Amino acid sequence: MIKKVELEVLNIGIKQNLSDAVCMKIPNDSALAMVCTKNKFAAAPVVISKTNIQNNRIKYLFVNSGNANACTGIVGYNNAQQYSRKLSAKLNCKSEELLIFSTGVIGKQLPMNKILSSIHNSNFSFKSTWEQASKSIMTTDKYNKFINKTFTIQGQQIRMNAICKGAGMIEPNMATMLAFMELNIKLSKSAISKLIKHVVDNSFNRISVDGDMSTNDSFVIIATGETETIDYDVDVTSFALLKKNITKICQDLCKMIVSDGEGSTKIIEIDVNNAQSESQAKKIAFAIANSNLVKTAMFGCDPNWGRVMAKIGSTNIDVDINKITLLINDHMIFCRGEIDRRCNIEVLEQSMKNREIFLNINLNSGRSRYKVMCSDLSHEYVDTNSLYTT
Template identity: 45%
Template sequence: MLWKINMKSKFITLKLGIKKNKTDGLLISLSKESITELIFTINKFAAAPVIISKHNITKSNPKYIFINSGNANACTGKEGLANTKKILNLLANRLNCNSYEIIIMSTGIIGRQLPIDDIQESITKNTFNNYSTLKDAATAVMTTDKYPKYLSKQYQIGSKKITFSGLCKGAGMIEPNMATMLAFVETDVSITKSKLKKYLNYCTNLSFNVISVDGDMSTNDCVAFTSTNLVNIDLKNKNNEKKLLEYAVDFFIQLSSKIVKDGEGATKIIKLNISNAKTKTLAQVISRKISNSLLVKTAMYGEDPNWGRIIASLGSINDSALNVKKVKLFINKILCFENGIPMDAGSKRLARSMKKNNIEITLDLNSGKSMQTVYFSDLSHEYVHINSAYTT
């Protein structure tokens, strides 16, 4: 239960003046014992906060994470960088720390300067001693999200109970290799800094890096993973480490799936499994091609069992390692296509299965041992409405 898990990180929500009369900022105060690692977007137009936070994490273990919503501070040039530094310097002065001990994240509209005077006034006036709930913290960083995304779960390794808690935001501009998304995850398991980075990479590659709503990569993505170092588990024991990673991946997938579920205008979550590919690279290429196909996504929205769109998308990939005569296609575990011929041409059973909110598509290539799973949403009329009017 959420209320039973006591997070060591503390949340302070802020009204920065970016969104009129709305909460649009969050300060996360990390516990003194914690260590934190981060993964950032690989977009070449990385936002000012990403550029500076990449530098800060190399200089010091962070004490605070500051997030603003409503303005991405991306493609804002020297002024955007200067504004980021102004915020960090003011926060450092108020919080009695160094500016490089603060990680800064931004999310929102690209290409607009921050209302820096309003933000500075808000920071100056805030007492920073009124703590908020995890739900309120998740609400503060929303943009086009329909609801706050947060989660807490408890697991057990041997006789010891461990916890994971976190929040994320994101609903559009979601593409494998993260998305227009920010995430913060805390665990109480004691983990060394080097292993924390290793575990973050591993978990992100199976969760936030394999979700897609619209195939566009953001300028601002960031995932932060914090260990409060309160529960000692012998991670030299391979069984313990395996169990920890199993639980961590489970948590990361559940949290990131909330983004797909809330994809702008989304009505369905689709799990796409590419199995038995000759290479990992080919499996990844296929998963991205199909998960970003507008024809596939609209078929999912229309609950249309037209699996020909999936096969056509697969067949458009020019790779000699792809043998179309070996391909099997399953939708919701129903065999639809095998060895070049249809096995289900639109049965009532298949049609009924398409009405589910969660759809599973499996492409078995029968050409190797490599696998890839991605999660994506359908594409609806509402997606067009939301994104055609986003800045207004």
């Protein structure tokens, strides 16, 4: 029996003449798991969805772009409830059986008249594609982001669809930007929860565009149960393979997000090795990823390693500068407390003109490791964010 998420892309009147919403119909008996922003001022739809996913079987997801419905007070909360009721009446379910998501500008109230009448007038035939859905959730994204892929575990072919959006306010901190994934396998509540935690910790939580955490970040995995040959609660090897495959897919989505980060001209991978603990490695990696002095140097293809070292020193983590080595694009540039004179700076500079730059920091003081991906800081970043109107 085919069990798949069905999609309806809509225009609900937030963006002119562009799709600005998608409704997802979830097959019966699907398992869902969700990770949301830790922002204290999470948007109204996030607050509502966090309640609904705990108490109910979820029948539909509804996502709008162009308006975040965040910092909109009691009016914004009531608006979210009102269109939830309208939707559930239209779709013949309870409003608690919906998950709702919003992304876009913060602080504006939704155009409720337009939204309610477009819900009323839509026929919800659920004939849209994942690609169309990926377009309907874009904000400052330059291109839509989706992956569909099949992969095999123990001889069984698994089908996966995923869409995501995210160009600014990217530093999720235990959550993520908007992303939705369909898997056609059967997973228990417990297995899907373990899966999403592992995946997020190793993908969406390891990227930064600007060190700013959104009020609306959410990631949902839907396991439809179409294929139920493998019991992932019991078969440890298969579950490990599943985690590995899904993590890889989400890392690819991350790369799309960073690559499309506002004004991004580079993807910078920061790999901190041999730290005393993972938390130390993580702190150093994010400190570098969010240093404007490092990000502008990368934009300028300038191997300004002094800024990287100064940033490590500023973290207050007890590391011995004489033990640290720093490699940029595999060229050793710093070791034994000073510049490595054997480094061919011209060759290194040339290599920094590539779209991807790798910073490898070896602390030589332990066995822990953490990797972060970030974008650079360009003129276009300043343009995008100084001209973007409230």
